[in-house]
Amino acid sequence: MTTHLENLMRVAETKGLIRARDLADHGIPRQYLSIACERGLLERRDRGLYALPGAIQTEHRSLVEVCTIVPHGVICLISALQFHGMTTQSPFEVWLAIGESKEIPRIGLVKLRIARFSAESLKAGVESHDVNGAELRVFSAAKTVADCFKYRNKIGVDVATEALRDYLRQRKGPIDDLTKYARVCRVERVMEPYLEALL
Incomplete structure (x- = not known):
């Protein structure tokens, strides 16, 4: 059975950028964003916006x-x-x-x-x-x-x-x-x- 953290990382890989408010759609509690950031799995880009480290390396x-x-x-x-x-x-x-x-x-x-x-x-x-x-x-x-x-x-x-x-x-x-x-x-x-x- 997959954990909330694994689900969160799967969503991050699919979407590129994650908004905190989108997690409810996937049944993931918000505190997993903090856990992922503390472990270096995600980085906070702005208030309520997270991404994989180094994701979306583009001029846009x-x-x-x-x-x-x-x-x-x-x-x-x-x-x-x-x-x-x-x-x-x-x-x-x-x-x-x-x-x-x-x-x-x-x-x-x-x-x-x-x-x-x-x-x-x-x-x-x-x-x-x-x-x-x-x-x-x-x-x-x-x-x-x-x-x-x-x-x-x-x-x-x-x-x-x-x-x-x-x-x-x-x-x-x-x-x-x-x-x-x-x-x-x-x-x-x-x-x-x-x-x-x-x-």
Whole structure:
């Protein structure tokens, strides 16, 4: 018969990152997190977030950790551009989209930049990527470009223009996707002259 500690390690290997509150689903008492940390089997990444030592060694580690801690959030704007390889910017913080009425999450692991999205915009164009067993939620390349134009006063028109240029040059997707998400973000008229100039 397997022990709680063995079950915990199996979950850690499968999921990559474990939230303390997820243990109830597996019938594992929370105190086993402390036991695993004391024995060096797990490391505490943030309040309520644990991982195998050295797990998720990837350039997207902080994005994955933020998605695990804030399951209702989506990686957006500069962080999404970086994920898609569509910017020369290298943000030291993680840009996260949350709903208009959601409480701002408190994370000690990384610095967050919060952008509030409407319910419709928060659901549109979300991609889910598996990174070493953990889920990374990020807006698609086309949705990110539209978001950049919507939040151009926050991130700069030059960043939005660079994102559009890279989307087209790298052939990240069809132009129809850009128009679709520009409509969702209500920036069709704003984007139109830039799109015409680059085509």
